[in-house]
Amino acid sequence: MTRRLLLSYLTLAALLLLALEIPLGFVYSRGERERVINSAQDEAESVSAFASLSISMGRAAQDLPTRAAHCAERIGGNVLIVDPSGALLASSHPLSEQEQGRLASQPGIAAALRGTATADVRTSTIGGVEYLAVAAPVTHGTVRQGAVRITVPTRTVHERVHHVWLLLVAGGLVALAAVAVVGFGIARWTGRPIRELEDATHALAFGGTAAPVAITKGPPEVRSLAATFNRTAARLEHLLASQRAFAGEASHQLKTPLAALRLRLENLENDIALGARGSLTAALTETDRLARMVEGLLAMARLDESAAEPESVDLALVCAERHHAWRPLYEQHGVWLALAGDYTGKVLALPGAVEQVLDNLLANALRVSPPGSTVSVDPRCQKVPDRRFPHRLTGAGWVELHVMDEGPGMTDEQRRRAFDRFWRAPDAPKGGTGLGLALVQRLAHASGGEAVLCRAPGGGLDAVIRLPAVPSRTGMAPPDRQYPSRPVQTATQGWG
Numbered sequence: 001m002t003r004r005l006l007l008s009y010l011t012l013a014a015l016l017l018l019a020l021e022i023p024l025g026f027v028y029s030r031g032e033r034e035r036v037i038n039s040a041q042d043e044a045e046s047v048s049a050f051a052s053l054s055i056s057m058g059r060a061a062q063d064l065p066t067r068a069a070h071c072a073e074r075i076g077g078n079v080l081i082v083d084p085s086g087a088l089l090a091s092s093h094p095l096s097e098q099e100q101g102r103l104a105s106q107p108g109i110a111a112a113l114r115g116t117a118t119a120d121v122r123t124s125t126i127g128g129v130e131y132l133a134v135a136a137p138v139t140h141g142t143v144r145q146g147a148v149r150i151t152v153p154t155r156t157v158h159e160r161v162h163h164v165w166l167l168l169v170a171g172g173l174v175a176l177a178a179v180a181v182v183g184f185g186i187a188r189w190t191g192r193p194i195r196e197l198e199d200a201t202h203a204l205a206f207g208g209t210a211a212p213v214a215i216t217k218g219p220p221e222v223r224s225l226a227a228t229f230n231r232t233a234a235r236l237e238h239l240l241a242s243q244r245a246f247a248g249e250a251s252h253q254l255k256t257p258l259a260a261l262r263l264r265l266e267n268l269e270n271d272i273a274l275g276a277r278g279s280l281t282a283a284l285t286e287t288d289r290l291a292r293m294v295e296g297l298l299a300m301a302r303l304d305e306s307a308a309e310p311e312s313v314d315l316a317l318v319c320a321e322r323h324h325a326w327r328p329l330y331e332q333h334g335v336w337l338a339l340a341g342d343y344t345g346k347v348l349a350l351p352g353a354v355e356q357v358l359d360n361l362l363a364n365a366l367r368v369s370p371p372g373s374t375v376s377v378d379p380r381c382q383k384v385p386d387r388r389f390p391h392r393l394t395g396a397g398w399v400e401l402h403v404m405d406e407g408p409g410m411t412d413e414q415r416r417r418a419f420d421r422f423w424r425a426p427d428a429p430k431g432g433t434g435l436g437l438a439l440v441q442r443l444a445h446a447s448g449g450e451a452v453l454c455r456a457p458g459g460g461l462d463a464v465i466r467l468p469a470v471p472s473r474t475g476m477a478p479p480d481r482q483y484p485s486r487p488v489q490t491a492t493q494g495w496g
Helices: 002-056 060-075 097-101 107-111 155-207 220-267 274-305 315-331 353-368 412-417 438-444
Strands: 080-084 090-091 119-125 128-139 143-152 311-314 336-339 346-349 374-382 398-404 450-455 461-468
Touching: 002 060, 002 080, 002 090, 002 119, 002 128, 002 143, 002 155, 060 090, 060 143, 080 107, 107 119, 107 128, 107 143, 128 398, 155 220, 220 412, 311 315, 315 336, 315 353, 315 374, 336 346, 336 398, 346 353, 346 461, 353 398, 353 438, 353 461, 412 450, 438 450
Parallel strands: 336 374
Antiparallel strands: 080 090, 080 143, 119 128, 128 143, 311 346, 374 398, 398 461, 450 461
């Protein structure tokens, strides 16, 4: 904002200086030109009067050369005096015979011999006089006695005009520098509360809390905006704190009675009739589901409370660790868990976020995978923006984590709602809470990435987690890193 305000001040000042200095420079140039022309014409009339008197007295041969030389020395130019036929009477500088023969045909002298005074002026590009020759007739009464031509040097006039233009330019630059200094101070004073508002907004957006902004600085409009922001931030912080407190406290308060309820149900197992054993089992199942839901709420509450910054995480190493941890459970259910993909380097993610994301995705994939199917964990480097993430990608380096299973999949409408809290597909297996995918999406967003569900070629789902990549010098896997080499079948990700 400071740069824009300063640029606007300098632009207005420059336009004002141009509007004032350019006309002033041309007015001075025109005035200097007229002054030089008038001075030369006065000098030509003076020499013409002297020549008329000398010719009338018959002293032209004696007086005119001396007068021409004296005048030329005084003005630093050249003086010519000719008779009515154009023959040279006197000259302040030597002329060849050819030049003397062409005097009568020159435009200025020819017009003066006809009784008309002339001034031949040519100007340069900035208005200074470049060439000046003045011719005046020599007359005595009505008798034409000849003509006088005076050529005036123009270098001094050029230098004077250029000097004035340089002074105008220098003055304009000094004025612009003064405007820049004063404008920078004003822009800083005006933009300081805006910058404080911006910092507070970033703190509120990324941390959920923001210190109150001073409302005594800046223009009235900015002070009013700061006061409104303070009220909004305080109300939003209060709402977020209330929400986190409710979720956390409610979840903590529910854990104890749930544990007691399960213990009492288990104690009833030996005393209940055989026909009621099914209801007892269903009650225990629902109790376990409610306990998992409470754990999910606690995880979300902890995620809201944490203000951790994303850090560098070795995605391939985390995938290998979770693959090793989940493979025995998958084998018990007759499902093959495969790890594929090349070395993807490191990504930016919240501490522990990748592990939680993989655990939730693998748990969901196992729940919907039929025996004999394959679930694939496939991290991939992605350098080109993907249409699936139009608002997230700007051409930077990204890494995609694909978790694919061969389950029944979801419809388009179900995939759009899958990340809603407590939502479960109508045909989803029992045991889910509807919070796993919501937590996955929250973790991905908090890490600066995105989560999306896509249709897999085989009819299942492809859960894609995209995370920003950490720039790597080599992009190659370390030589001691070992990855599974078993080929992975084309998998379709399914989420129940």
